[in-house]
Amino acid sequence: MTDSPDNLRELDKRHFWHPFTQMREWTAPDHDPLVIASGEGAILRDLEGREYLDGNSSIWTNIHGHNHPAINRAIRDQLERIAHCSALGSTNEPAILLAARLAGLFPPDSLSRCFFSDDGSTAMECAMKMAIQYWQLKGCPGRCEFFAFSRAYHGDTLGAASLGAISSFHSRFAGLGVKTHHVSTLAELSTLDASATRNIAAVAIEPLVQGAAGIRLWPEGTLRELRAWCDCHGVFLLFDEVMTGFGRTGTMFACEQENVVPDMIALAKGLTGGYLPLAATLVTEEIYETFLGEVEEGRTFFHGHSYSGNALGCAAALASLALFEEENTLPRLAPRIEHLRQLLGNLVRENAYVSECRQAGFIAGIDLVDADGQPFAWTEQRGHRVCLAARRHGLLTRPVQDTVVLMPPLCTTEAQLDSALEAIDRAILEVCTP
Ligand SMILES: *Cc1c(COP(=O)(O)O)cnc(C)c1O
Numbered sequence: 001m002t003d004s005p006d007n008l009r010e011l012d013k014r015h016f017w018h019p020f021t022q023m024r025e026w027t028a029p030d031h032d033p034l035v036i037a038s039g040e041g042a043i044l045r046d047l048e049g050r051e052y053l054d055g056n057s058s059i060w061t062n063i064h065g066h067n068h069p070a071i072n073r074a075i076r077d078q079l080e081r082i083a084h085c086s087a088l089g090s091t092n093e094p095a096i097l098l099a100a101r102l103a104g105l106f107p108p109d110s111l112s113r114c115f116f117s118d119d120g121s122t123a124m125e126c127a128m129k130m131a132i133q134y135w136q137l138k139g140c141p142g143r144c145e146f147f148a149f150s151r152a153y154h155g156d157t158l159g160a161a162s163l164g165a166i167s168s169f170h171s172r173f174a175g176l177g178v179k180t181h182h183v184s185t186l187a188e189l190s191t192l193d194a195s196a197t198r199n200i201a202a203v204a205i206e207p208l209v210q211g212a213a214g215i216r217l218w219p220e221g222t223l224r225e226l227r228a229w230c231d232c233h234g235v236f237l238l239f240d241e242v243m244t245g246f247g248r249t250g251t252m253f254a255c256e257q258e259n260v261v262p263d264m265i266a267l268a269k270g271l272t273g274g275y276l277p278l279a280a281t282l283v284t285e286e287i288y289e290t291f292l293g294e295v296e297e298g299r300t301f302f303h304g305h306s307y308s309g310n311a312l313g314c315a316a317a318l319a320s321l322a323l324f325e326e327e328n329t330l331p332r333l334a335p336r337i338e339h340l341r342q343l344l345g346n347l348v349r350e351n352a353y354v355s356e357c358r359q360a361g362f363i364a365g366i367d368l369v370d371a372d373g374q375p376f377a378w379t380e381q382r383g384h385r386v387c388l389a390a391r392r393h394g395l396l397t398r399p400v401q402d403t404v405v406l407m408p409p410l411c412t413t414e415a416q417l418d419s420a421l422e423a424i425d426r427a428i429l430e431v432c433t434p
Pocket residue numbers: 060119120121122153154155156206211212240241242243244268269
């Protein structure tokens with residue numbers, strides 16, 4: 001790093017437009033942007049050398065920790081050969097092996113075909129366009145609409161955003177993308193008759209837990225019932241495991257916990273261990289085969305991205321998947337999931353400003369309320385302020401409104417969990433005590 005911290009911060013404020021950020025607040029004279037300079041395991045270090053626990057896995061991406069020697073080595077080895085070549089008209093070893101490896105993570109002959117893209121949003125776009133084209137190829141062009149759930153989040157590109165239903169993110173662009181009907185519960189779906197489902201290509205859901213909605217858990221059995229409903233109505237089931245995939249909920253994929261296999265699945269965030277942008281949409285052989293034909297039949301899936309099957313990203317993903325076996329990641333995670341459960345139980349019992357904690361594996365949502373147990377006015381930004389206060393106690397994370405989210409890398413130790421919960425407890429008391 002050659003630039004001085006002050007100069008970097010000034011350049012940031014002058015030129016860098018940050019995502020999901022009110023830039024007037026960000027560029028205010030009294031705001032010092034946090035500049036992360038390095039990381040190791042679950043720890044991030046800023047330019048001044050201060051250390052923080054990465055309490056949201058760098059926006060839900062990191063799996064085995066930062067600067068992991070095995071993933072670093074895999075990327076470096078690949079870099080010595082080639083960083084990228086096109087998947088249009090050629091192919092490459094890491095992408096081939098990764099496609100096979102991902103298919104092998106699902107039951108035999110289920111999700112056997114892998115289409116690469118760049119991030120969670122594009123993985124969802126691919127799935128949606130595949131579903132729409134599938135039904136066209138089957139002679140049902142009217143099946144081009146979707147069902148999704150209230151408070152869903154499936155990404156920010158226009159197609160993926162049409163599936164979303166979080167008003168602050170989505171209402172501004174509502175109606176501009178793919179036609180989507182939102183339902184709040186399975187019961188609501190079951191009341192619909194054939195006329196309401198005739199035009200539906202697929203149902204999209206975040207399995208087990210809706211992340212951006214504020215860590216909202218589905219009732220047990222939801223995925224099984226939804227699978228049965230989709231089979232009954234001849235509609236595709238599309239799982240968005242962009243956040244839940246790769247061990248976050250305690251199993252490799254959340255859908256394993258209900259033994260349900262979808263027709264299509266979107267994977268991104270943790271795919272490369274949180275190192276590089278890479279995504280995959282996996283579908284059944286039946287969907288894939290529907291696109292086969294002579295060139296002049298026009299069945300080809302005309303969709304792709306410049307960096308599809310990027311060799312560096314695929315090498316990182318292969319290394320991350322290998323680590324699950326080499327480091328025995330999931331069996332070793334189980335006791336720490338229990339430890340987190342105890343810590344959250346203590347927090348909700350002992351902190352008067354915490355009304356509820358929800359947990360799915362290594363994902364937690366902590367709801368804030370005032371001394372009377374009532375929600376704070378959203379304009380007070382209590383969740384945001386609690387996260388800023390937690391930073392002073394060595395924890396970095398972000399809220400969803402007044403839900404503090406804790407989703408650290410899977411390598412986070414029991415002692416680090418203890419410190420994280422202590423930081424959150426103290427931060428809440430500082431911010432919420434009148
Ligand atoms: C983050 C997220 C997305 C979007 O992924 P990006 O990589 O940010 O485009 C989609 N679905 C879910 C469930 C997510 O959490």
